[in-house]
Amino acid sequence: xxxxxxxxxxxxxxxxxxxxxxxxxxxxxxxxxxxxxxxxxxxxxxxxxxxxxxxxxxxxxxxxxxxxxxxxxxxxxxxxxxxxxxxxxxxxxxxxxxxxxxxxxxxxxxxxxxxxxxxxxxxxxxxxxxxxxxxxxxxxxxxxxxxxxxxxxxxxxxxxxxxxxxxxxxxxxxxxxxxxxxxxxxxxxxxxxxxxxxxxxxxxxxxxxxxxxxxxxxxxxxxxxxxxxxxxxxxxxxxxxxxxxxxxxxxxxxxxxxxxxxxxxxxxxxxxxxxxxxxxxxxxxxxxxxxxxxx
Amino acid sequence: xxxxxxxxxxxxxxxxxxxxxxxxxxxxxxxxxxxxxxxxxxxxxxxxxxxxxxxxxxxxxxxxxxxxxxxxxxxxxxxxxxxxxxxxxxxxxxxxxxxxxxxxxxxxxxxxxxxxxxxxxxxxxxxxxxxxxxxxxxxxxxxxxxxxxxxxxxxxxxxxxxxxxxxxxxxxxxxxxxxxxxxxxxxxxxxxxxxxxxxxxxxxxxxxxxxxxxxxxxxxxxxxxxxxxxxxxxxxxxxxxxxxxxxxxxxxxxxxxxxxxxxxxxxxxxxxxxxxxxxxxxxxxxxxxxxxxxxxxxxxxxxxxxxxxxxxxxxxxxxxxxxxx
Amino acid sequence: xxxxxxxxxxxxxxxxxxxxxxxxxxxxxxxxxxxxxxxxxxxxxxxxxxxxxxxxxxxxxxxxxxxxxxxxxxxxxxxxxxxxxxxxxxxxxxxxxxxxxxxxxxxxxxxxxxxxxxxxxxxxxxxxxxxxxxxxxxxxxxxxxxxxxxxxxxxxxxxxxxxxxxxxxxxxxxxxxxxxxxxxxxxxxxxxxxxxxxxxxxxxxxxxxxxxxxxxxxxxxxxxxxxxxxxxxxxxxxxxxxxxxxxxxxxxxxxxxxxxxxxxxxxxxxxxxxxxxxxxxxxxxxxxxxxxxxxxxxxxxxxxxxxxxxxxxxxxxxxxxxxx
Numbered sequence: 001x002x003x004x005x006x007x008x009x010x011x012x013x014x015x016x017x018x019x020x021x022x023x024x025x026x027x028x029x030x031x032x033x034x035x036x037x038x039x040x041x042x043x044x045x046x047x048x049x050x051x052x053x054x055x056x057x058x059x060x061x062x063x064x065x066x067x068x069x070x071x072x073x074x075x076x077x078x079x080x081x082x083x084x085x086x087x088x089x090x091x092x093x094x095x096x097x098x099x100x101x102x103x104x105x106x107x108x109x110x111x112x113x114x115x116x117x118x119x120x121x122x123x124x125x126x127x128x129x130x131x132x133x134x135x136x137x138x139x140x141x142x143x144x145x146x147x148x149x150x151x152x153x154x155x156x157x158x159x160x161x162x163x164x165x166x167x168x169x170x171x172x173x174x175x176x177x178x179x180x181x182x183x184x185x186x187x188x189x190x191x192x193x194x195x196x197x198x199x200x201x202x203x204x205x206x207x208x209x210x211x212x213x214x215x216x217x218x219x220x221x222x223x224x225x226x227x228x229x230x231x232x233x234x235x236x237x238x239x240x241x242x243x244x245x246x247x248x249x250x251x252x253x254x255x256x257x258x259x260x261x262x263x264x265x266x267x268x269x270x271x272x273x274x275x276x277x278x279x280x281x282x283x284x285x286x287x288x289x290x291x292x293x294x295x
Numbered sequence: 296x297x298x299x300x301x302x303x304x305x306x307x308x309x310x311x312x313x314x315x316x317x318x319x320x321x322x323x324x325x326x327x328x329x330x331x332x333x334x335x336x337x338x339x340x341x342x343x344x345x346x347x348x349x350x351x352x353x354x355x356x357x358x359x360x361x362x363x364x365x366x367x368x369x370x371x372x373x374x375x376x377x378x379x380x381x382x383x384x385x386x387x388x389x390x391x392x393x394x395x396x397x398x399x400x401x402x403x404x405x406x407x408x409x410x411x412x413x414x415x416x417x418x419x420x421x422x423x424x425x426x427x428x429x430x431x432x433x434x435x436x437x438x439x440x441x442x443x444x445x446x447x448x449x450x451x452x453x454x455x456x457x458x459x460x461x462x463x464x465x466x467x468x469x470x471x472x473x474x475x476x477x478x479x480x481x482x483x484x485x486x487x488x489x490x491x492x493x494x495x496x497x498x499x500x501x502x503x504x505x506x507x508x509x510x511x512x513x514x515x516x517x518x519x520x521x522x523x524x525x526x527x528x529x530x531x532x533x534x535x536x537x538x539x540x541x542x543x544x545x546x547x548x549x550x551x552x553x554x555x556x557x558x559x560x561x562x563x564x565x566x567x568x569x570x571x572x573x574x575x576x577x578x579x580x581x582x583x584x585x586x587x588x589x590x591x592x593x594x595x596x597x598x599x600x601x602x603x604x605x606x607x608x609x610x611x612x613x614x615x616x617x618x619x620x
Numbered sequence: 621x622x623x624x625x626x627x628x629x630x631x632x633x634x635x636x637x638x639x640x641x642x643x644x645x646x647x648x649x650x651x652x653x654x655x656x657x658x659x660x661x662x663x664x665x666x667x668x669x670x671x672x673x674x675x676x677x678x679x680x681x682x683x684x685x686x687x688x689x690x691x692x693x694x695x696x697x698x699x700x701x702x703x704x705x706x707x708x709x710x711x712x713x714x715x716x717x718x719x720x721x722x723x724x725x726x727x728x729x730x731x732x733x734x735x736x737x738x739x740x741x742x743x744x745x746x747x748x749x750x751x752x753x754x755x756x757x758x759x760x761x762x763x764x765x766x767x768x769x770x771x772x773x774x775x776x777x778x779x780x781x782x783x784x785x786x787x788x789x790x791x792x793x794x795x796x797x798x799x800x801x802x803x804x805x806x807x808x809x810x811x812x813x814x815x816x817x818x819x820x821x822x823x824x825x826x827x828x829x830x831x832x833x834x835x836x837x838x839x840x841x842x843x844x845x846x847x848x849x850x851x852x853x854x855x856x857x858x859x860x861x862x863x864x865x866x867x868x869x870x871x872x873x874x875x876x877x878x879x880x881x882x883x884x885x886x887x888x889x890x891x892x893x894x895x896x897x898x899x900x901x902x903x904x905x906x907x908x909x910x911x912x913x914x915x916x917x918x919x920x921x922x923x924x925x926x927x928x929x930x931x932x933x934x935x936x937x938x939x940x941x942x943x944x
Contacts, residue, residue: 022428134310137547137599139554142591146318149576149584226437230558233439234573249440253562256446257458265447268440275435283431513721520675520716521709521736521788531735535726611772612725 016288023284026277033274037096040089045074048082048090049243060255063262076262078251084262087248088270094244095271098155099225102162106224107217109163110170115201115209117171118178129175135168140227148236158237162224173216177209211289218282222275229271245271303603307596314592315366316359318585366589374575374583381582385568385590391461392560392567394472396552398483399490400545406491407498412529412537414499415506426499433496438555442489442562449485456485459564486563490555494548501544505537512536539609546602550595623650624795624828625674630687632666632673639900643669643682645852648926651796656822656829658839658860660875661849664896667832668717670849671798675714676704691796710740713789717801719781723773729784730769733757736791756787761817779810786818796828803838815842837879840864848872851896851907854926858933868929868940870912906938914939 018024036043063076063084075084113132117125135143147161181187182205190200229246231237233253238244243251245267252264374381414423450458462482465475473479509515510533518532557569564570568587575583632644644666651657661667672678674689676696689696691712696704708714716722723732733753738744750769757765760783773781782802789797799818803811819842822829831839839846840860847857848871856869867873874892894911897903905920906912912919916939924936 138592138595139551141557142554142595145557145572145576146588146592149588150318222435226435229437230439233437234558234561235577236573246437246439249443253443256443257451259451261447261451264440264443268443271440272436275437276432279431279435513716513718514724516677517714517716517722517785518724519708520677520714521739522705522707523709523735523739524705527735527739532724532727536724539726610726612774 013288017284020284020287023280026280026284029273030277030281033092033270033277034096036089037093040093044086044089046083046086048086060260060263062260075266076260078248078263079255084266087243088245088267091243091245091248091267092270092274094238094242095225095229095246095274098159098162098228098238098244099221102159102224102228103166103217103221105159105163106166106220107170107213110167110172111174111206111209111213113167114171114174114176115178115205118175118182119197119201119205121182125175128171132168132171132175136172140165140223141230144227144231145236148231153236153239155238155242158228158231161231162228165227166220166224169216169220170213173212174209177212178205181205181208215282215286215289218278218285222278222282225271225278226275245274299607300604303600307600310596311593314596315363315589318588318592374580381586382590384583385571385587388566388568388571390471391473391565392553392556392569394474395483395486395490395556395559395565395567396549398474398487399494399552400549402487403491403495403498403548404545407495408502408541411499411502412506412533415503416510416529418503418507427503430496430499433492434500436492438489438493439558439562441492442486442559445485445489446562457482458485461566486559486565489562490552490559493555494552498541498544498548502537502541505540506533509533509536539606542609543602543606546598546605550598553591553594621652624653624692625651625830626688626690627670627674628688628690630670630673630689631685632669632678632682633685634682636681641899642852642902643899644673645902646687647847647849647852647854649847649854649857651828651830653795653828654822654826655845656819656831656843658843658846659830659832659849660834660836660839660846662834662896664851664899665849666852667849668800671714671800671830671832674798675708675712706740709736709788709794710792711794712796712798713792713794715782715785715789715797715799715802717804719778719785719805722785723781725773727772728769729771729773729776733769733784733788733791736788740792752791753787756790757784759790759821760784760787761813762787779806779814782806782814786814790821793825794827796830797822798830798832800832801834802831804833804835811838818842836864836875848875851899851902853907853923853936854934855908855937856933856935858929858931858935862931862933868933869935869937870914870939871908874911906936912939 017027041047059077059079059081061073061077063074073083073085075088077083078087113128117128143165144161147164148157151157151160178201187200187204190204191197228237228244229249232244232246233250235250238247240247248267249264249271252260252267255261255263370380370382374384377384410426414426417423446458449456460482462473462479463476464471464473465479466472473483515528515532518528523532553569556565556567557573559565560567560570561573571583572587574580575587627650628648630644630647631642634641634643647666647670649657649659659667659670669678669682673684674691674696678684684697691707694703694707696707699707723729730750730753733756734746734749737749737752738746741749754765754769757768762768762780762783768776768780773784776784782805786799786802789799802818803814806814815838818829821827831843833839843860845858846860846863847854848863848869849855850871856863856867856872863872864876867876871892874890877890878892892911897907897910903909903920905918905922906915906924909915909919914937919938922938924938926934926936927940928934929940
């Protein structure tokens with residue numbers, strides 16, 4: 001595709017997307033969150049993990065209250081004296097990276113299996129899809145727990161668990177669209193020409209699977225972020241050294257009964273905005289790509 | 296029909312086998328299996344003895360056989376933390392989890408079905424749009440956070456409901472449950488609402504989608520043309536058709552509720568099997584972990600089987616073979 | 621004799637995003653007690669919508685825009701929803717077009733029949749209702765009705781399902797039955813049987829019948845009068861034998877000629893050139909003008925009004941009587 005058609009395609013996609021005002025707002029929010037996550041160290045008022053500046057004397061200050069050296073903490077401080085706002089910025093960074101990274105890996109693995117299953121068919125396809133079906137019949141949290149129980153805790157293991165949970169969704173979606181494409185005549189023609197199978201799959205079948213994969217991708221990323229937060233909250237996901245939003249909320253949980261609400265509410269709100277905005281965008285994308293809803 | 300049941304049962308057994316294999320491999324190939332039976336902090340002599348006793352020095356296949364034998368006879372070893380046999384420990388806590396899951400399912404259906412049907416019948420109305428937006432919210436909010444919010448609002452701020460633990464048990468028709476006492480109900484209300492909220496959204500969306508599809512069918516119009524009252528058209532003709540996909544989802548939703556109860560039970564300190572597994576994973580209490588996983592997987596396989604059979608039962612087209620056209 | 625159903629200047633429009641579809645655009649006809657009237661037209665001509673309009677089953681974005689529908693002494697548009705509900709399935713019954721989708725797949729036949737009886741006879745016992753249903757099944761030629769009652773729709777063949785639909789229509793002994801393509805989905809052999817049975821039943825019980833179809837051959841055999849619809853309007857109506865043997869409107873003439881049995885062996889089948897105009901953009905003048913062999917300039921400008929022919933029939937054409 002040359003640049004002209006790419007531009008036309010993009011503007012067409014955008015005009016359809018922007019029909020839903022809510023989705024546009026969601027996209028803006030997500031953009032803000034992404035910005036914060038990427039530039040956290042630059043825009044964060046303090047470095048909440050710099051042991052030199054953090055002191056327990058500042059712990060559990062409510063929002064907008066001054067500490068004795070005159071600093072105002074907009075969202076208060078947590079039990080160790082860390083600025084909540086900064087902690088949330090860094091937390092977003094980690095939550096988002098883990099979510100997006102695991103999503104990307106899961107996408108690659110899932111798309112690979114899904115497309116190859118559809119393309120090669122036969123027993124291979126049956127085997128792959130049967131595994132997918134069985135895995136999908138278990139709730140994701142259970143699958144994650146099984147994996148973490150076997151492999152233990154840690155950053156890589158959490159990402160691994162998330163990838164293993166998600167690949168099945170991608171595989172199913174990829175296979176469905178790959179099936180449609182594989183049945184088309186030009187694929188048979190290409191096969192006859194002994195074009196490499198890999199080449200056919202990548203250059204011809206894959207492009208057609210991309211729209212539904214994008215839809216699943218957005219919704220699954222939101223799911224992954226939520227799942228990671230849950231696992232970290234339970235103390236089973238990321239370690240204390242990588243404080244995602246889930247961990248922050250988990251840390252704040254013990255203060256719920258004493259009324260220091262800000263330690264868990266604000267990270268929760270940040271998490272909520274992230275997940276909701278991604279879901280809304282994904283929802284709109286799904287409606288856009290759904291032929292049955294075309295009037 | 297019987298053939299179908301047999302087929303599915305066979306499939307389930309195969310899946311169970313495979314799952315036991317996975318768990319076995321996971322423990323043996325990843326961790327040192329000795330530490331599945333005994334804590335790593337034990338005396339070397341104790342470890343030696345355990346290795347001999349459980350045959351960890353034997354070939355892998357024999358070990359797997361031992362493992363299977365033990366599992367089938369219910370021997371999962373003893374908990375590192377409490378020292379009592381793992382399986383009874385879990386089974387003892389299951390009723391609390393099941394009770395919570397059932398009550399949550401009840402709450403979620405109570406709201407999701409009517410709201411979903413309403414949103415499906417009148418999609419253009421403002422109330423419907425609000426319901427659908429609400430469902431996205433319910434879908435997105437992580438269960439644990441909702442739980443925290445609920446505690447903050449109802450327990451701490453308003454002090455209407457207790458925030459932790461299970462209430463008193465009462466007995467009714469030979470079943471013991473906290474649902475039968477007022478104290479019990481107060482305690483179960485928040486965790487049940489928490490658990491229900493997440494699934495409520497998906498059931499609601501499904502009901503709405505189903506309603507929108509069914510209401511356009513000819514047989515609905517025909518029912519109206521016969522002069523049947525609206526209540527019957529919706530309550531019988533529509534409902535029975537929607538129930539088929541909904542029941543399927545409910546079956547799976549119930550399993551999901553049991554799985555997510557791990558989170559809710561942790562937040563509300565509800566003494567169920569879910570909290571036990573989380574604590575055990577935290578404490579690396581391997582026997583309990585393995586026992587729980589095997590049990591829960593078996594539970595799921597069984598649940599899926601039941602749902603499949605139920606589905607074929609509800610849809611007469613699957614149950615009774617029709618005449619060829 | 622006072623007509624049992626009288627329709628005057630009925631207009632039912634559909635307000636869609638792309639435009640307004642004038643599905644029924646100013647039609648008038650009547651049905652006398654005990655009469656069988658045929659409503660003939662191709663798909664999209666508005667005949668099914670006419671049936672739905674009578675029973676008030678037009679869903680959004682459709683709406684009855686204007687006109688009168690009078691059943692016995694009642695203005696069907698002015699009665700309360702409860703009164704309309706009492707009439708449906710009771711005094712006016714409808715047989716739908718597609719027997720496959722008309723019956724609810726998850727309910728037994730007996731459920732769907734008994735509920736029709738009980739909805740309109742509040743005090744009847746279950747046993748009596750069951751007997752009525754079973755006997756009616758026998759009436760429409762379904763053998764072993766007791767077994768059949770317990771079955772589900774998918775266990776029946778298409779022909780039997782249609783018979784069940786007919787039976788349902790007959791349950792409460794209505795004054796008028798609107799039958800929308802009741803035999804179209806059936807095999808030819810079954811068709812003949814069902815047509816014969818319906819005709820017999822109606823004549824025996826004095827029930828009026830509005831037979832809606834595209835199949836001219838069918839209505840030729842059993843109707844007393846015919847209304848021919850095209851693009852939402854009735855372009856010719858009158859006594860069946862007159863219209864069949866001597867049609868005056870060019871469209872009707874084309875239709876009659878197109879019937880295969882009217883062909884001589886080896887002769888090319890007759891076709892009417894052209895296609896029905898899109899319902900979103902109907903022409904200002906006569907809707908048939910483009911395909912009409914009598915067309916003239918004025919046909920493009922003016923929609924023909926209903927004119928009375930010497931022999932009593934009604935037609936809409938500016939050029940009738942002239943042959944090219």
